[in-house]
Amino acid sequence: MNGIKSFVRRTGQITRAQERAIGELSRYIISSEEKELIHFDTYFSKKNVVVEIGFGMGLATYQIAQANPQTGYLGFEVYPAGVGKLLLAIEEHQLKNLYIVQDDAVACVPTMIADATLAGVHLFYPDPWPKKRHHKRRILQKEFIHLLASKLKVGGYLYIVTDWQEYAEEILARLMVEPLLKNRYDDYAEPQSWRPMTRFNEKANEAGRSSWELFFTRI
Template sequence: MTPGQQRAWDRSWERLGADLADLAPGGRRADLLDDGGRLAPGAWFGRDADLRLEIGSGMGETTAALAAAEPEADHVAVEVYPPGLGQLLMRIEAAELTNLRLLRGDAVVVLRDRVAPDSLAGLRVFYPDPWPKRRHHKRRLVQPETVALMASRLRPGATLHLATDVADYADRMREVTDAEPRLENPHGGFAPRPAWRPRTKFETRAEAEGRPSRDLLLVRRAGNGGS
């Protein structure tokens, strides 16, 4: 971490962040769980509000901007990279955000073990690791079993938002989400780029290099409850 990221971590991590390893019944942050061992957002945010979860917040530029733009909702960012979490803590402090919390750990485990079915008002995955070599494609996050898990954690009517600038990954994302029975694609394909999704310098650079971003906005259908 940079010195600034480390200082933000020292000031704010205990209040605004949690390690997945500590977020278990009997763990150091078991106070954040309900009786079923799932994350209890009200215990962390001190209120009841829609909960939106982001997988892979990176350096937090988009995460902080979206939380600031939607103060009526609560936001949880899941990331494994400590400098990124430290940078996001700096952004939270600078913007005086009260509706954003951070989890460090494997997002699939978070979803499977700590997020209740049918509970999220939104889930977003922006620019996941593309694992560009074909032999590594199996490591990509967006796979049928993972998308099924994501869909099960959304409440009916909630949105799964995926975005990438890697063309073959975008096509695979569409193929996988089209095959998930709990998800509906109201756009019939890739969605127009939402004006409210912040445009980062990385996206601008990718566009200049001929790699336009593609967005998928999927809606959880009613019925087909999660587990």
Template sequence: MSASDQQVPQRRTVVSYVRRGERMTAGQQRAWDRYWAEFGRDISELPEGSLDTTGWFGRSAPLVLEIGSGMGETTAELAAARPDLDHLAVEVYKPGLAQLLLRAEKMGIDNLRLLRGDATVLLREHVASGSLAEVRIFFPDPWPKKRHHKRRLIQPEFVELVASRLREGGVLHLATDWQDYAEQMMEVCTARPELRNSYADHPGGWAPRPEWRPVTKFEERAHSEGRAVHDLIFERH
């Protein structure tokens, strides 16, 4: 473990996710049985040390990590659109991962690998410093009640950890439809000296919505309920 790894906070006692049911459809179960052993890993069962993504993907390409892939629709579209990038998706919800496997099968995607479990553990224990080209966190659970804000994923310690895993020029891309969470994200990311807001000269520092990011069901719901969606894009320098 390098000195930079040792400086990263080691534990987070409050998790940002809730365990949900694991009942799967017949199609999801089939995809899980057929493809998980090849394309998926359980974070709790990974060997010590950094994940060998070169061996797993069979090549060395820029690595993108998506945290919270949900049911995988956006993840599959983004991986299919950029075959030159290797995509890692981490999610705790087993049926969501199974659905993503099903989508990958139907779309013929081979540059995508799945990880089940806590993204903080993955980053802290199995991702090498400076190894990620991009980290994407789209519409994380907003935990809207004030007493639950401590459960939000985007906290100073977590962003410090993410930043340490980004390579120079690597990107942290966040999106949320909750105004106060967007403001919290902006405050936390701006406070990191190794991160630079790529759109600091735009109103509020918000990034324009990238055309390549698919519209998610969360975004559609936000628009229907009158909530603005904010993208934040920070680069490691």
């Protein structure tokens, strides 16, 4: 990777409950301190595993995990408020198939996820960094797309949603030339019926912005 962060560290608003959850519910957090390989069987038994990168406040994350107990889910997020919020949801709903890495996926995925092991990857509404001078901060650069593709099993999927048309066009162009991936649609995908609404999805709708969806599989 190019070493440029796709996010800005913000203190943000974190509630006492969210902050407390990070300390008290750490059993749902997988340490990234050494960036060591995650042995999925330790956490997910023999389940297929899906990774979500940048889960925000985790609303869609826990709903998907709750609806699919036969699948393991691993979420990456850097912002403490979102991590705390999702931890509270995991505890409230007693989810046994959802864990968190509180760190930058770009830094973690290369060594923490083995090649050809994932059943899917979700990136819902990644930061579009709309100013041209910031485009280098966009997470879905050519190199990262190839990395994600290499972590998928054959038949595994990469599912991306954005409400920024120019970014969608850029992502689609990069996905189309990735030799490990095949588009399951002619261009943009139909909304997948199992994907819940996210907070960013709601904000896009309120602002009158459309969403563009991309669904590719590993070949």
